[in-house]
Amino acid sequence: MRIFDNIISDRGSKYAVSGAPCSSxxxxxxxxxxxxxxxxxxxATHNTWAVLTANGPCKNDDGEAGAGMVILRMLEREELYDHLIVVTRWFGGKHLGGDRFRHVQDAVRIYLHDLRAS
Known part of the structure; x- marks a missing residue:
């Protein structure tokens, strides 16, 4: 599994993104x-993930309501099938509101950029 740790930090919360080939x-x-x-x-407070497979989309918010759908939409836009992406968050004590979705998107972008570059 490819892991990028400590990629985003905001008001004490820290983010990582991970991924690997996955078909179910x-x-x-x-x-x-x-x-x-x-x-x-x-x-971690949340390990949110999504994957597009031949059997359809799968996602899990792990308590970060809506974050799995953010990852799933980005996978759909990229047409990236059979590849799991996990965005991990360690809560820092302050609520981030809508910024948390921006951080999830940024984490997925970092992962996708590295995946395309390799």
Whole structure:
């Protein structure tokens, strides 16, 4: 799994983005579980994810309402199938309001840019 840690920081909240090839909902859940074996990611407030597969879209907000859909829409725009993207957030104590969606988008953009470059 490709991991980019500490890519965004805002009012104490910190973000990371991760991803890997993935072709099913079950595989996505297994990959997120594997990511959470890393103590740091297990302690995160949210591990939000999405993947587009042949069987349709799969997403999980992990308590960050609407964030999974943000990731899913970006995957659809890029027409990126069979690739899981996870945006991780460690809550810093201050609510970010709508800025949290901008940070999710920025994290996914960072991941997609690196994926295209490799």
């Amino acid at each position: 909902d079950c595989e996505a859940k297994a990959l997120v579980k594997e990511l959470c074996r890393k103590k740091k990611f297990a302690k």
